[in-house]
Amino acid sequence: MTHAVSDAIHADPVAPVAPIEPMLFRQLLGCFPTGVAVITTRDANGRPVGLTCNSFSSVSLEPPLVLFSLRKASSLVGAFSEAEGFAINILSQSQDALSGRFASSKIADKFEGVAWRAGPLGMPVIDDCLASFECSVHACHEAGDHHIFIGEVKHMGGGGADHALVFYKGAYMMLAESLRTLVIQGRLGSADLDEAYRTLYGTLLRLACERASEAELDAVEKAVDAIERHQPCDTLAQRIESASRFFCAIADAGHNEALMLMAQTMTAILRERMTHVVPVLPRPDLFPLRREVARCLRRRDAGGAVAALDELITRLRKGAPAAA
Incomplete structure (x- = not known):
């Protein structure tokens, strides 16, 4: 037996390949x-x-x-x-x-x-x-x-x-380019954006409590897991992707095509703000709130999910907590 064949026989088995996540697959196809x-x-x-x-x-x-x-x-x-x-x-x-x-x-x-x-x-x-x-x-x-x-x-x-x-990337290119210009120039006010997020995703959370499948609820929880697993060395692009996937999972669970198109537009705005305007820093203080959104969805508790999201948006705007 040759050394090459012997080495091949005794080599470590190939590591299992992670399954393709449908939501991420769709997002990457949008590129x-x-x-x-x-x-x-x-x-x-x-x-x-x-x-x-x-x-x-x-x-x-x-x-x-x-x-x-x-x-x-x-x-x-x-x-x-x-x-x-x-x-x-x-x-x-x-x-x-x-x-x-x-x-x-x-x-x-x-x-x-x-x-x-x-x-x-x-x-x-x-x-x-x-x-x-x-x-x-x-x-x-x-x-x-x-x-x-x-x-x-x-x-x-x-x-x-x-x-x-x-x-x-989930939007008509002419619209996407216009949004990018508005974000970079600072012409989309934070208060207006917060109100839009609360209104849109509050409605989607209520619909998700009625319509979401167990697989779609699993996707929301996986998006929360991904955010909590981030390491300090992770890139900005990785953090933006995780944040986007959380909101995309909520939109998918709502099962409303018109609201999903609006959510895709809001995701485009989120990506541009996180890239050019708002610094993306680790926020472990927000982990319990995202987790609460996922838990309330699982319990079909629309009021609890909306309240958790509202508090999440409020704390995001206040910035990172002061060091103890």
Whole structure:
């Protein structure tokens, strides 16, 4: 037996790889800017249906293939699975309202008041988009909790010369850049931000007490654990990530798409303030308050969770406690 083989046999086993946390996975995917599209088709009754998507991608030039992915839990899985085709409508910056409309689960008829026309394949093509691709279904594959629809482009067209609507780190890039400027210039007052945090996350905590799954409550507790495990040598980026994950976990547990978008905007503000304005220092005095938020959520005690968060925000603004 050679030394190399012997060494391989007696080597220490490979350390287990930590499982991928869905919330962090989603946050890190948000570091990659993507365009925003509305994917449309017709249901079994011929009615136009559609949804907002940022998973659109090109696949092949010859033949011309594109794809998008759709959650298996989506109410439109049946419509897209049974359809013979679909259309990709690339949105411009001026069409951000359409993005919100087709992303909302509260609007029954997404096409009401929306200017569109039937393309050569009969698929709904939205007017004034940057580009549109009308496709026949080439293939559909299952992949984890999504279906991947691959379409062969049969017709396409270009629109105006506006800039594309871009999604980045949970916000539209144009909005994210504007927020960054406001934060760095100090034009967002602390009192206004505190009021916004109390109002938004207070509402999300109340909803979470009614709607959160056990896994989502576990995610809040894991976010608290991560903050408490920080060491003095940890980087600023690590501390910002942990603080952001705590608030993101609360937003996820609230199960309200509109409030989640607002929470993503507040998270963008939090990141910029912690990076450029407010020093991020260890605050062990705040550990019990975050822990209390998590405990109250577990008990479905909305009043207790909101009170703990309110005290957390108050103490954060007062700064670190004086040395004993």
